[in-house]
Amino acid sequence: MASACSTTRTQQSAGEVIDDSVLTSKVKVALIDDPTTKAGQINVETHRGVVQLGGFVDNARQKEQATKVARSVDGVKDVRNDLEIRQK
Numbered sequence: 001m002a003s004a005c006s007t008t009r010t011q012q013s014a015g016e017v018i019d020d021s022v023l024t025s026k027v028k029v030a031l032i033d034d035p036t037t038k039a040g041q042i043n044v045e046t047h048r049g050v051v052q053l054g055g056f057v058d059n060a061r062q063k064e065q066a067t068k069v070a071r072s073v074d075g076v077k078d079v080r081n082d083l084e085i086r087q088k
Contacts, residue, residue, distance in 0.1 A: 012048065019075070020046040026073045027051055036065040042083065044070070049077035056086045 012020070024046045031037045031044070040057040051070045057063050063083045070079045 020048065023049065023051065023073065023075050027070045027076065030069045030073055031066060034065060034069045037062055037069055040066065040083070042066055046076075049075060050080065051076050051078070052080045052082060054082045055084070057083050058086055060085060 024044050027044045027046070028042075031040070031042055037057070040062050041055045042057065043054040045052045045054070051073075053066050053070060057066065063081060063085060066083060067079050067081045070076055070081075
């Protein structure tokens, strides 16, 4: 049985949107600053504190490190790593 509340869960307040954009920026900077992940083509999106990583990296080490770096950013609740390893 579906409730009317389920539709309001997807709406974000202005504060949440700002917080998410700040988290996205912080994660991007952290990934660029990290010597292992800086060369990757990593896209970052954040929704309610959950960071989603997408794009391409060169190897499994970069993919794993990207998750660690994103999780280390203060305010990140969870990380979804959808990065793909580039085939050479």
